[in-house]
Amino acid sequence: MKTIRQAITIPLQERSDAFKVLQVFKKIPIKKLAIAVNEEVRLIAFEDILYCKSTSNYTTIFTRSDKSYLCSKTLKEVESKLPQDIFFRIHQSYIVNLQCIVSLKKQCCELELENQLHIPFSVTKKSELYKLLGI
Numbered sequence: 001m002k003t004i005r006q007a008i009t010i011p012l013q014e015r016s017d018a019f020k021v022l023q024v025f026k027k028i029p030i031k032k033l034a035i036a037v038n039e040e041v042r043l044i045a046f047e048d049i050l051y052c053k054s055t056s057n058y059t060t061i062f063t064r065s066d067k068s069y070l071c072s073k074t075l076k077e078v079e080s081k082l083p084q085d086i087f088f089r090i091h092q093s094y095i096v097n098l099q100c101i102v103s104l105k106k107q108c109c110e111l112e113l114e115n116q117l118h119i120p121f122s123v124t125k126k127s128e129l130y131k132l133l134g135i
Contacts, residue, residue: 033081035061035071042069046086050113052078052095064100064114090121090129098132 032043048063054075061069061078071078079087079095089095090111096119103112109126110118121129 033061033078035069035073035078037069037071044069046083046097047099049082049087049097050100050115050117051097051119052082052087054093062117066115088125088129088132090119090125092122094119094121101133104129104133104135 031047032045033049034041034043036042044061044063048065050062050064052075053060053062057072057074059071059073059075059078061071063069075089075093075095079089082095086097086099087095088098096111096113100113101111102114105111105118108120109123110120112118
């Protein structure tokens, strides 16, 4: 009679092959944000996201194509899914795509994104934002 341990034993060669397959899957970067919208899961390419705005426990994702998607996630949850080298939380209620910034208004702590959108940024985030932008 075989024991459970014997029944699930995998030969050494097969284990290393299985490990290689797992490594291949790990290396595939996902370049989209998956969010539940109504009765579907919407995949939005990171490069298409202009900014995200928080409204209580909901976040609206605004895209370059002037579309917006409301999801039932907090801004903190959405932020954890976005790449930190592209997106930056500039305010308690906003995350922006750094590649979409057109200009900064120093006096009023506001930045301009593509499509002439103006978004406030926090004074406490000002120095970090400037550093990221190389100013």
